[in-house]
Amino acid sequence: MSPTESGPQRWALLIGIDFYIPDGNGQRSYPNLRGCVNDIGLIASFLQAKMGMAPGNIVKLTSTNATNSTYRLLPPEDPSSRPTRDNIIKAFQDLAEKAPGDLVYIHYSGHGAQLPTAYHSTNPTARDEALVPADVYINGGAYIRDREIAGLLQRLVDADLNVTLVLDCCQSGSGNRYAQYDGVRGLGMVDDTPVSSSTDVTCRVSPTTDCFRGAELRSNWALEASGYFFIAACTSSQKAREKEFSEQGNSTSAGRGPYGALTYSLIETLQQQPDLSSPPLSQLIEDIRIKVERHSSDQTPSLEGNAKHAIPFFGSCATRKAAKGGADMRVKLVDIAAGIVHFNRGHFHGVELEAEYEVYPEMSLPGEGARSTIVRVDSVEDLVSRGRVVTGNGTIDLAVKLGSRARLKQVSRHSQLERVGFVHSGTKTSVATEDVWMEEFRQHAKSRDCSYWNCAEGLSEDTKLSFYLERTEGGVFHFLGRDKVQLNNIPPVIHHEGCWPDDIAAVLDHITTFNRAQRLGINPIPQNLRDQCSFELLGKAREAPNYPEQETGQELHTNPYQGDVLETVKPLDGVYQFRGDEFGLFRFRNTGKSSVHLTLFMFGDSWSIERTFPEGEGSSEEVKAGEERYLAIEFEVPEGRAVDTVRAIITKTPTSLDGFELPSIQTLFSQGYDRKGGPECLPELGDKWQVYDVTISTSVE
Incomplete structure (x- = not known):
């Protein structure tokens, strides 16, 4: 070193x-x-x-x-x-x-x-x-x-x-x-x-x-x-x-x-790494948190920094771009005698009863030749879960310890899967030829056990499905929505190039993951945080925000627009209309009696989910009782029109949301698509978390 x-x-x-x-x-x-x-x-x-x-x-x-x-x-x-x-x-x-x-x-x-x-x-x-x-x-x-x-x-x-x-x-x-x-x-x-x-x-x-x-x-x-x-x-x-x-x-x-609990846990985590030049801080902080919470249950370390890089401990900011590893669950507690493993993810992150996860010993990752332990989830709370070992004789590999990674292996039978159907193109290509590729892809889909979609079989033609696949006469696959209209911004998949079934499956993994994240919070239930917080769009402006100069970390506590600079805007069918390069000013208020933790994400029409506030892997902004935050976001569109949703996610306790991020689908094949166990979320709300959405349509003119 x-x-x-x-x-x-x-x-x-x-x-x-x-x-x-x-x-x-x-x-x-x-x-x-x-x-x-x-x-x-x-x-x-x-x-x-x-x-x-x-x-x-x-x-x-x-x-x-x-x-x-x-x-x-x-x-x-x-x-x-x-x-x-x-x-x-x-x-x-x-x-x-x-x-x-x-x-x-x-x-x-x-x-x-x-x-x-x-x-x-x-x-x-x-x-x-x-x-x-x-x-x-x-x-x-x-x-x-x-x-x-x-x-x-x-x-x-x-x-x-x-x-x-x-x-x-x-x-x-x-x-x-x-x-x-x-x-x-x-x-x-x-x-x-x-x-x-x-x-x-x-x-x-x-x-x-x-x-x-x-x-x-x-x-x-x-x-x-x-x-x-x-x-x-x-x-x-x-x-x-x-x-x-x-x-x-x-x-x-x-x-x-x-x-110090942090210092000791930091060194303990680093000592366990087989190669200190490999894991980025954004991954190490998850292991450090788990170890700190073992010694101090009400202490949660945080990492601040440029989220576009993933540097190793004591490394260079010029290191490679981050590989999104935050979606992995981590082992929080191990009961070796009972064969029980506790995880740091729960309902909020999409963990479901009877789902099965592969747990890898120490700091190993899939593909590194390490033997894994299969754990089936039998108890799920809002932010944590628990499962029992189902491999071997039900005992835990002694190498499985605090901080070990867990990745989804088998989705729960209770999971609501997206149904994918096929559309005959109506070209001169014979129906028999089309049936060949359809059957080939059906068999490929059956071999996958960790996807949130499957191929619809035995359903009437009138049944509405989530997605449809259509192959043109030229061998290009199109992805259609529920109304059988082609989806925007999906990269083409060519039948005769590469392993086309894997490419199609990667696209379906991406868009179903995006949809699951979008559905988070659509069915509010009583006793959640909505009553004590609010998130709203105050207006838009052509000018950049002018935040007051303060050295106390309170810059965002004050409205950066004075006078009539800010233009009030009303939604049209629930969507606010913007022009390119306009700024939207959002205000988050905590009117409750206790602190909450705020994170903002942008759901883009390129099928991307990007954290917009605060910066830093694994970080969230603590908003104390009676406080508010003013957040200005610039909306840009290179051409045509784009529809984006700004989502505020609040939790009662600091919770890692790194696994929610998705890159643009346009980069799917250039960056690889090992999304196994990627961002997961469920539509139900818990009493420890809440979401708010504001949808913006931005056009060139």
Whole structure:
């Protein structure tokens, strides 16, 4: 893993703060922590042992608790190696001098803070998010605020460095103390009391070893995660925990003691990878979440970054485009004795009773020669499911562990399959010849056991089917809809080219998957989230939105259009009419009493499903009670007319929606079509999730 002489170098900045230096009176407001320096030792050992990094390329800034004196005033580290404000900023600045293309990893374990803004001219009522250096109580209360972090990160991006940032600290600004929980890191209070320091000291609580790493660091607290990747320990309403880990039974080479749940799970996941240059962060984050939730059930790590790339851990942003692997289910819990496997997908993701899944040991994937275990689903809830092993004697392969992937092998007999029929072309081609290809395709379809469609047989000609296949005299297959009219934007399949049955099946897989996703939410039931939220189109404009400049992650909280710039638009038969290059302004409101998590998708008429907000694989936007978001989307059309649907999906808890995305069907054959177990959803709504749709028709004129 070590770089070649001509290749990019790797550099790491590791910051861990257990001990916060008290003021001149021996007082401190932030309680000391216990596992942050352990985190740094664990990360440094991994980088050297597994990634071949030279110790000289790793900068460690740590503040350690002494074991022999509870009331000492300084950490034992040399002053140049302490995580003071000046030392942290200098370390960032030194990284900006590295060669373009080099790889930079930054890891912070310690307290985070939310405090009254220091930038009153921008927004006097806003809160600043900050990291808390070890010397926060001396030198005038020296936080490192979000605006400063943004500037430091931007310098690294501008220097053409490939940056991965990990923050193992809280993102919550709630008032909960959580002192009763063992090993919970953080503070959680905001102190609005003015102090003489230029940066107000917040969160005054009594020192305790049972604490969480606290205050609010929003998912977009620094930048829009543009040009770098950012892993956060938890969402803004959760707490980052540290736990006692023993040497026995772990795969991290960690010593016994407290570690951050995120840091420990990150290294545990990376240690299990057979090839660190292969799995992208977007896949690793799923495994990390599962492991973190095992230690801390109310903590959900998130990944922010450019969703159009899939880089490996500590890798380059120039790496290949992402292969959509998010549709795979993951093992959440294993009961070896009972032969039961728990999954991190449920009704919301399309899991159905009696469906069968192949579970692959460790981090193996289909096609890698690994033996799989077949699990039949016997219990499904909104966001999770459970199944029993049906292969062999019902026992689980010992290699099947937390994070193992599961892919659909056999659809449930309860599943509503799309029916596909055939249309005789009425050309000079004999009916007998047409019957040959029809029968050939029927037999091919029967050999497939994981599709959500099948060939209709034994039905009357008057029966309405979902799709029809028609072959022209020239050997071109057309795909027709329920009304036997040719579907738009479907790539042609040629009878005499390649394996045409596979090509037809790939198209049918794609469009039936798209249809299943579209049907999500068409039959609302009581007791869902619709009553506490709203999603609406406020209007359209030719001008681009002008979001206010705010450094607190609240840019989307304000309407970016003032005066009469925004034109009110009314739907025609449920469809809003736009012209090309117009912007639509959408508003999402949470009028309930608890937070929800928002994700926006665009269902395009090229049979594509694309996440439009927020950016980042596996991410969603937490919208707290009483908050709203203003989201402007530009609608473009190269020619003719296009009909798109903007869908807002909300969940009560952070839930991965990566598996819902579909590329344009036009790229189906150029990129391959291994869509087995692809995006799945059901029309029923649960009480933990809800969808809202707005359909836009865009024309050139």
